[in-house]
Amino acid sequence: MGPRMTRCVLPGGVVVVLLALWGLAVQAGKAPLMPSPWQVVVSLGQLAMDGRLVRFTVASLFRVTWGLLWAGVIAIPLGIWLGWSPRAERALGPVLQLLRPISSLAWTPLAILWCGVGDLSAIFIIFMACFGxxxxxxxxxxxxxxxxxxxxxxxxxxxxLGLMRRVVWPSLLPQLLTSLRQTLGVAWMVVVMAEMMAVNSGLGFLILDARNAGNRYDLVVAGMVLIGAVGLGLDALLRSMERIPALSWGFPAPAPSSSTSRFRWMGRN
Structure with a gap:
């Protein structure tokens, strides 16, 4: 079995084993409130048929995209400035360090007060989670x-400006992609909580609404499966971007044996 086949077979085998254990636990009555895997599959089919699967998934992705985008637009230039200028960090660092430990969910009352109940408040909560x-x-x-x-x-x-463009940015880019991958995971977790409190659509709202609508735990677990599947897909997308040579290369440590090799990254001989 080749390495590529192994990478596909092993995770698939683990999933099959977990599904079998899940089904056996439900049949044995060890988890009376837990729906069976087949019930979850049926619920996913119902969500697909009535359009909620696509509508709620797109709504969550919309909020995550804008929250992460605005956080990147503000946080990345600010981080470059603070990293480049010790004086700027001394001036702004204490304020930023004071705000950073505050949970993004603690901003929910203010988000609803300022932005109302809707997309904007959820985007603001995601922004606060991603910014730090x-x-x-x-x-x-x-x-x-x-x-x-x-x-x-x-x-x-x-x-x-030339140092920023030719030196700092290419060196920063690989770490920045890794940071974006981690932050996207945070945003995807926070959007579920934000949708349970500040909006009436999205995958988080689906879970809350299913629990309140007669304890539909099959829909609750279906929503959890959707959240995990979409999160896995987003993570795979960013991992594929990390493998793009133009986005993943950085400056290696200079080789002391060759004085000219130190400057090849600048297009010099």
């Missing part, structure tokens, strides 16, 4: 840029 991790990881990535690369860029006459 993105900013901190960006800041740390800028600080990890090797000084030899910065000094080489200055020797070639690069301005501060």
């Amino acid at each position: 991790p993105l900013m901190v990881n960006t800041l740390l990535g800028v600080r990890k840029v090797l000084s030899v690369h910065l000094n080489a860029g200055r020797n070639f006459g690069l301005s501060t």
Whole structure:
């Protein structure tokens, strides 16, 4: 069995075993309130037939996309600035460190007060969950840029903007992609909680509504399966982006044996 086949067969085998154990536990009466795997499959079919599966999934993806996008637009430039300028970090660092430990769900009452019940409040909660991790990881990535690369860029006459574009950004990009992958997982978890409190659609709302509608635990578990499946797909998408050479390369540590190889990353010989 080849490596590629092994990567497919082993996870599939684990899933089959877990489904079998799940079904046996339900049949034995060890989990009386737990629906069987077949009941969950039937519920997923019902959600697909009445359109809620696509509608609620798209609603959750919409909120996660905009929350993560706005967090990236603000947190990444801010993290680059704070990582590049110690004076800026000394000025803004205490305030940002004070806000960062506050749970994003603690902002829910203010989000509803400011934005009302709807998409905007959920997007704001997701934004608050994503902002801190993105900013901190960006800041740390800028600080990890090797000084030899910065000094080489200055020797070639690069301005501060040129150093950012030719040195800092390519070195930061691999770590930034990893940070985005982690932050997306956080956003996908937070959107479920936000939809249980601030909106009336989405996968989180589906779970809450199913529980309140006569304890439809088959729909509750179906919603959980959808959340896991979509999260797995999003993570696989970002992992595939990490393998793109133009997005995943960084600056390796310079080889001391060759003085010219240190500058090949700048297109110099």
